[in-house]
Amino acid sequence: MVFSSGTSRLFSLRVSVVLAQTDTTVGFLSQNAHELYEIKSRANSKPFIKVFESFASFKNAGFRVPKKHKNSVRRAKKTTFILKQNSFRIAPTQLHSSIIRALHWSYSTSANAAGKNFERSFCQSKADIIVEDHRGLSEKSASTILVLGRRKKRRLR
Numbered sequence: 001m002v003f004s005s006g007t008s009r010l011f012s013l014r015v016s017v018v019l020a021q022t023d024t025t026v027g028f029l030s031q032n033a034h035e036l037y038e039i040k041s042r043a044n045s046k047p048f049i050k051v052f053e054s055f056a057s058f059k060n061a062g063f064r065v066p067k068k069h070k071n072s073v074r075r076a077k078k079t080t081f082i083l084k085q086n087s088f089r090i091a092p093t094q095l096h097s098s099i100i101r102a103l104h105w106s107y108s109t110s111a112n113a114a115g116k117n118f119e120r121s122f123c124q125s126k127a128d129i130i131v132e133d134h135r136g137l138s139e140k141s142a143s144t145i146l147v148l149g150r151r152k153k154r155r156l157r
Contacts, residue, residue, distance in 0.1 A: 017039065017127050017128050018099060018131060019124070019126075019129070019131070019137070020099055020130075021135050023077070023091070024078050025139050026112075026118055028040075028111050028123075029099060030107055031103060031107065033107050042109075047087060048087075048107040050086065050088045051090075051106050051107070053090075054090065055073065063086065065081075065083065065148065068150075076090065078143045081145075081148055089108070089143065118139035144157060
């Protein structure tokens with residue numbers, strides 16, 4: 001486990017799972033979904049949210065948002081979108097974005113055991129790297145989830 005106050009040399013290391021404060025709550029970030037499934041003891045049928053550093057990297061990954069929803073996706077804050085069975089977010093906060101920027105994208109999930117609340121000791125034992133800034137690590141409200149269709153959007157949470 002590595003404790004670091006900055007992210008400049010963070011990704012010169014081989015990273016599996018990062019624990020960091022996101023714009024909504026404490027989260028595990030990783031490009032390895034299998035590791036996250038093991039940590040969370042979660043069913044493989046339930047997918048993770050894919051977080052992108054920017055709308056451009058989202059488009060470069062081959063995703064396409066219906067023209068009617070592009071501005072709302074670009075300007076969204078604390079919002080997860082579901083589009084054709086794929087869930088994604090654009091990371092807006094500075095620290096979270098700098099972590100994602102090094103990876104361009106990452107799977108994200110709340111930092112807790114499946115169905116339980118945030119417990120710092122559990123999270124620290126499961127994470128390879130812990131990134132903590134002046135905000136600390138605290139559980140807050142979850143993001144809004146919107147399902148995007150060709151013409152309409154529907155709120156799930």
